Amino acid sequence: MYLFLLKTHILLKFTLKKYLFMCLVLAVIWTNDVTQTPTLLLKTGDSAQMYCHHNLRGSYYHMYWFQQLPGESLRLIVHMLPYKAPDFGNFSQEKYSANKIVSESGAFTVKHLEPSDSGVYLCALVHSATYEAYFGAGRKLTVLVEPPKVKVFKPSTKECQNEKHKKNKKTLLCVASDFYPDHVNVSWQIDGVDVKDGVATDHSAHWNGTHYRITSRLRVLFSQWFKPGKNFTCTVDFFDGEQTVSRVGWVAAGKIIQILQFCADKYLKTTHNAKLSYLVLIIKSSIYGLFVIILVWKLQVGPKRSSSCLCHEQWSLYETYLNTKQSFNSTTCFFLQRNLSETESKCNAGSIC
Numbered sequence: 001m002y003l004f005l006l007k008t009h010i011l012l013k014f015t016l017k018k019y020l021f022m023c024l025v026l027a028v029i030w031t032n033d034v035t036q037t038p039t040l041l042l043k044t045g046d047s048a049q050m051y052c053h054h055n056l057r058g059s060y061y062h063m064y065w066f067q068q069l070p071g072e073s074l075r076l077i078v079h080m081l082p083y084k085a086p087d088f089g090n091f092s093q094e095k096y097s098a099n100k101i102v103s104e105s106g107a108f109t110v111k112h113l114e115p116s117d118s119g120v121y122l123c124a125l126v127h128s129a130t131y132e133a134y135f136g137a138g139r140k141l142t143v144l145v146e147p148p149k150v151k152v153f154k155p156s157t158k159e160c161q162n163e164k165h166k167k168n169k170k171t172l173l174c175v176a177s178d179f180y181p182d183h184v185n186v187s188w189q190i191d192g193v194d195v196k197d198g199v200a201t202d203h204s205a206h207w208n209g210t211h212y213r214i215t216s217r218l219r220v221l222f223s224q225w226f227k228p229g230k231n232f233t234c235t236v237d238f239f240d241g242e243q244t245v246s247r248v249g250w251v252a253a254g255k256i257i258q259i260l261q262f263c264a265d266k267y268l269k270t271t272h273n274a275k276l277s278y279l280v281l282i283i284k285s286s287i288y289g290l291f292v293i294i295l296v297w298k299l300q301v302g303p304k305r306s307s308s309c310l311c312h313e314q315w316s317l318y319e320t321y322l323n324t325k326q327s328f329n330s331t332t333c334f335f336l337q338r339n340l341s342e343t344e345s346k347c348n349a350g351s352i353c
Contacts, residue, residue, distance in 0.1 A: 034056070035053050035136060042141070042143060044115065044144065044145070047109055049109045050121055056134060065078050066121065096110060123138075124136075148236050150248060151175050159171065176216075187234075188216070226254055227253055231251075234250065
């Protein structure tokens with residue numbers, strides 16, 4: 001029935017809500033009669049629910065849950081009795097929960113899993129009238145760690161070498177995504193040599209509900225980016241709870257023909273717009289000139305009137321000439337002057353009446 005019996009005195013010390021409790025266990029027994037949930041493999045942010053059940057004879061009302069992290073000793077998380085609130089001592093109930101409604105079984109939950117929760121969890125049962133503690137074999141909880149995916153994006157072709165970009169620099173973008181936890185450090189290298197100048201990295205990683213994401217930018221000289229053979233590398237160092245692993249992304253230097261093509265297209269577009277504006281201006285000027293010529297022509301071929309009417313017409317025409325001659329060209333002014341002279345001679349002669 002028993003795997004083995006450890007005949008020794010083990011002092012289990014733990015803090016309850018209001019006082020320090022010392023429990024002297026006369027025997028620690030590992031037995032197959034206490035069964036626990038199988039090994040758990042879960043993602044970060046999930047909850048790990050563990051069950052403990054026993055087939056021991058007698059009333060084993062007291063249930064204890066222990067946690068053993070890698071390289072550390074056992075520590076008591078919670079003590080439970082049927083129909084009573086579990087006692088977590090100094091541990092937060094936002095992180096842990098437990099319940100026990102019958103003497104034969106109980107449940108324990110670790111919430112909001114993090115890689116640091118990975119370890120072995122053991123269930124122990126104690127009879128109300130003895131000091132023997134019966135342990136299950138324990139179950140291992142592994143919280144899966146996800147390293148970042150790294151991608152480096154080339155500078156935008158819209159960063160043209162012109163007056164708006166007097167410093168003639170190009171911007172590379174590094175995106176590290178889909179990782180957990182957020183223990184990362186981002187660095188840049190040019191041809192394998194670390195660079196600090198021109199680097200701008202997010203102050204902290206951004207949480208999207210399931211994973212983290214962080215971005216970093218590197219500004220380099222125009223001449224550097226288009227220098228053949230250069231390589232630009234973004235390195236993301238990720239700590240998975242046990243060791244630091246690196247993930248990299250890189251791009252090669254750009255081709256000068258790409259930026260020249262963009263600038264040439266931009267120049268052609270600008271000159272095309274200028275030509276179109278000039279053509280519209282010429283058309284508007286021509287329409288205005290045509291309107292003036294038609295107006296003068298109508299004045300010349302109008303019906304004959306009396307001398308008094310002609311004199312009145314002469315005065316009106318003279319006023320028109322004085323008011324508008326500054327805005328007319330030489331041809332229009334010639335027609336106005338000639339018409340004014342003819343009208344004046346007719347008015348003086350009075351031959352029209």
